[in-house]
Amino acid sequence: MSKNLINFNRFVSFTTIEGPGNRFALWMQGCILNCKGCSNQEMIPLVNKNVMEVKELFKAILDAKIRFNIEGITILGGEPFIQPRALLELVQLCKAHNLTVIIFSGYVYEVLQKKYPVILEFVDILIDGPFLINKLDKKRRLIGSANQRVLKLSPVYADDNYFEQNIIEAEFTVKENSLIINGDGAHLVNDNIEEE
Numbered sequence: 001m002s003k004n005l006i007n008f009n010r011f012v013s014f015t016t017i018e019g020p021g022n023r024f025a026l027w028m029q030g031c032i033l034n035c036k037g038c039s040n041q042e043m044i045p046l047v048n049k050n051v052m053e054v055k056e057l058f059k060a061i062l063d064a065k066i067r068f069n070i071e072g073i074t075i076l077g078g079e080p081f082i083q084p085r086a087l088l089e090l091v092q093l094c095k096a097h098n099l100t101v102i103i104f105s106g107y108v109y110e111v112l113q114k115k116y117p118v119i120l121e122f123v124d125i126l127i128d129g130p131f132l133i134n135k136l137d138k139k140r141r142l143i144g145s146a147n148q149r150v151l152k153l154s155p156v157y158a159d160d161n162y163f164e165q166n167i168i169e170a171e172f173t174v175k176e177n178s179l180i181i182n183g184d185g186a187h188l189v190n191d192n193i194e195e196e
Contacts, residue, residue, distance in 0.1 A: 003053050003054075003055075004053065004054045004085050004086045004089045005051055005052065005053060005054070005086060006028075006051070006052065006053070006054050006057055006083060006086035006087075006090065007028070007029045007030060007048055007049060007050070007051045007083060007086075008026055008027060008028050008029055008049065008050050008057070008078075009027040009028065009029040009040075009042065009043045009049050009050065009078060010027050010050070011024065011025060011026045011027065011057075011060065012024070012025045012171075013060065013063070013064040013067070013068060013070075014064060014067075014068040014070065015074075015171055016171070017142075017169050017170075017171050018074040018076070018102075018142070019072070019074045019102045019125070019142075019162060019163075020071075020157060020160050020162040021070075021071040021072065021100075022068055022069055022070045022071055023070055023071065023072055023073060023074050023102075024060075024061050024064045024065075024070050024072070024073040024074070025073070025074045025075075025076065026057075026073060026074070026075050026076070027040065027043055027076050027077060027078060028043070028075065028076070028077040028078035028079065028080045028082075028083060029043055029045075029047065029048075029049040029050070029077075029078050030043070030044070030045065030046045030047070030077075030078050030079065030082055030083070031043065031044045031077055031078045031079035031082065031106065032046070032079065032082060033079060033106040033107075033130055035106060035130050035131040035132070035133075036131075036133050037131065037133035038131055039131075039144070040076075040077065040078065043077055043078040044078070054086050054089040054090050054093070055089075055093075057090070058090065058093045058094075061073060061093075061094070061097075061099070062097065065097065065099065070099070071099065071100055072094065072099045072100030072101060072102065072124070073090075073094055073099060073100075073101060073102070074102040074103075074104070075087070075090075075101070075102070075103045075104070076103075076104045077104065077105075077106075079105065079106055079107070080103055080104070080105060081105055081107055081112060081115075081116060081119070084115075084116055084119065087116075087119055088116075088118060088119050088122075091103075091119060091122035091123060092122055094122070095122045100124045100125075100156055100157070101122055101123050101124050101125075102123075102124060102125040102126075102127070103123050103125075103126050103127070104127045104142075105126065105127070105128055105129075106128075106129065106130045106131065107128065107129075107130075108128050108129050109126060109128045109149070109151055112126070112128070120153060123153050123154070124152070124153060124154045124156045124157055125150060125151065125152055125153065125157055125163075126149075126151045126153055127142075127143065127148055127149070127150055127151070127163070128148060128149050128151060129145070129147045129148040129149060130145075130147070131144040131145050131148070132145040132146075132147055133145070135147055138166075138168075139166050140163055140164055140165070140166070141162065141163050141164070141165045141166070141167045141168070141169075142163060143163060150163045150164065
């Protein structure tokens, strides 16, 4: 059986602001959508950043489950769906270990449903659609623009309004010799953006 490699930019083993509950957050490397004003510019280039077998990365997720009692993972980007084989293996492993899955994708659900229906079977929440800077959304938590939808694909978070809350927050993690900042970047964007 071939080994699936995953190319990611970084991860945070424990976060409370990338979705409901305690979570592991994984930022994938590479995106072909190039949304104007993307807040993760360093994750767009299609270059190898941190490459390893999915099963090796999943060891860090299991460690986070034990150490931080995470309830799931949030996968962001970059664009997660440009690595479909690795993404499928990762979400399958998560579900096999009773971890919830949230994915942010620049593709709309209808396209993903046609191309990757099996992956979506393992996803609890999908935030879909490209980031449109002229439709900046400052009313919902972590949602970049008004066109993006919060799609609850399983009943797990059916009654949870985490993303619908009007909360802006950031989290700082000290990791070895670096400082990692994650959270909502909408408040960092100039309010005087011209409509296109």
